[in-house]
């Protein structure tokens with residue numbers, strides 16, 4: 001398992017971050033790559049911990065310099081995985097998790113074909129809406145934008161070798177752990 005890359009994708013609000021936090025507690029050798037984004041920090045989010053918060057100019061500069069292994073626009077903001085976030089962890093023999101949206105996951109399939117790509121699916125679309133509303137981090141119009149993107153993302157799940165339904169959290173974490181340990 002050391003040095004492997006795991007891509008965890010799926011619609012916003014499906015529970016990727018929640019699942020990954022629990023997985024990292026169970027598997028201390030696994031590390032999460034900190035993404036870069038041009039969106040503003042939410043209350044409680046810290047630079048360098050939750051995201052590297054960049055402005056558009058800096059994001060563009062780093063794209064031109066080839067600093068991203070993947071990047072995409074999502075709901076009017078930009079998100080990307082910095083090569084340095086991957087390389088420092090893999091060099092230290094850690095396996096790395098990327099928590100990214102579907103366009104980025106597709107790019108990783110091209111650039112890092114050995115990465116294990118996992119799609120997290122909700123039990124249904126209404127549950128997804130309830131989770132986004134319940135999280136309380138996004139305004140109503142932003143939630144609608146995310147749900148519209150989610151429809152297309154859900155149609156893409158067949159592109160992924162592994163699909164985990166996040167209904168009961170414990171079951172979903174266990175399914176994810178089996179995939180990461182290579183016993184699924």
Ligand SMILES: Nc1ncnc2c1ncn2[C@@H]1O[C@H](COP(=O)(O)OP(=O)(O)OP(=O)(O)O)[C@@H](O)[C@H]1O
Nearest residue numbers: 012013014015016017018131134135166167168169
């Ligand atoms: N299995 C579950 N059952 C009930 N609620 C859940 C479950 N998994 C996650 N949640 C809740 O759903 C909300 C969204 O979860 P989370 O923020 O982890 O989603 P996400 O996929 O990481 O979203 P984003 O892509 O926007 O970062 C949170 O309030 C979380 O507590």
Ligand SMILES: Nc1nc2c(ncn2[C@@H]2O[C@H](COP(=O)(O)O)[C@@H](O)[C@H]2O)c(=O)[nH]1
Nearest residue numbers: 012035036072074079080081099100101104
């Ligand atoms: N392609 C990438 N997508 C990413 C990355 N980091 C996060 N994300 C995805 O963006 C949306 C919105 O995130 P939010 O924090 O604003 O809710 C969500 O699907 C994330 O998984 C990345 O580096 N590249």
